[in-house]
Amino acid sequence: MVRVILETIPDSTIFQINREENTKADELSKLVQNTSDLSSSVYFEELGAPSTDRPGVLCVSSPDNWMTPYIAYLKDGTLPEDQNKARYLKYKTARFFLENDQLYRRTFSAPTLKCVDRDEADYCLREVHEGICGDHLAAKALAYKVIRQGYYWPTIHANAVAYVKKCSKCQKFNNVPKQIPSLPGSVLSPVPFAVWGIDIMGPSPGRRGICIMCWWRSII
Template sequence: MVIHSDSHIVVRQISGEYISKDEILAQYQAPVRGLLESILDATILQINRKENSQADELSKLVQNSSDLNSSVYFEELQTPSTDRTKILCIDSPDNWMTPFIAYLRGGTLSEDQNKAKYLKHKAAHFFLKNGQLYRRTFSAPTVKCVDPVEAHHCLWVVHEGICEDHLAAKALAYKIIRQGYHGPIIHSDFVSYVKKCLQCQKFNNVPKQSPSLPVSVLSPIPFAVWGIDIMGPFP
């Protein structure tokens, strides 16, 4: 990967020739170096600003956004992308997988007979492998069970992650299952998750109204009016 930049300071700081004394630049420098180290062969080169005119014009588009076509959209960042709070989980709370893991490991059941019967019935679809809970399925390969936090992350990655597909609710759930993950939130909350997506609400195709008013079909006698739906051809 060859990266071109017209900033003399950025190129020298990334290469290590300059020391980043600015706190804001240092916050951006750390993740950039981490990403470059993960690439097998990456080089950053400095070019003249005249040779970077196309990217320079793109960066100035937002200044003249009022003169652009309405089909061009901008996303305004209210806070810097480096302001992300890191949370370390020091305690793993119980979740929906806890009773299944306890039963498969040591046969532990709830004192409630109804809950114990339900757990024994559902546990036939699950098994443990290297301490991880998996679920057997009929129409897909064996899927990995995830807790609510991991399930929410799966929804985010598939819906608006690196590919930014912004899939509909049903397609989103099927794609996550095909990727090999299972969790209650995937089945129950994917509809509400898509409805809360800001980009889907802004740019989704809105169903249009019928070009004419609906008219009731009156029939004086049985079978006076026939209706048929033409569909196909199907494979």
């Protein structure tokens, strides 16, 4: 097994060291048998009790996110002090429910959606957009595909637009409109005042804004 591992290490060489030239390693190998015959160069410490009797506990507090007010109201009935915010929270919470301390959102035309925070939202966008099954969708299609996968957060559409704008492949290979611009054509009307039009020009020199001219065409 050692030879197999050494083959993966470049420029490795095995040397044989005689026992009289490696006395310290020989003394360490006898440490578990007899400690009275060890020389003063070997230091050791005896533990009276195992060091793993008291396992350490690390308390991690999760930061507040957009789900915190909903979870607090559904679990404990906690509402904001502002009456308008409290009324809005009651109205919005009607579509949410808790299951095993996880917030979910009810929908009409889609399955129940799991609510996620910012970090999980970025992971969902990345996997759906360019993951193993991703196809670099546009922003609107990307947001709806994430919803169909069963995930939700309030700013999903805005985050999808921002994510697509930062995707280099979408910017390089996105479809570019290739329609040739054409000159405006004449407008025909069957009766007088049947067609009205507006020409918008601007900004006009020396003045901010645009200039609007109304015109009408008729056939006499």
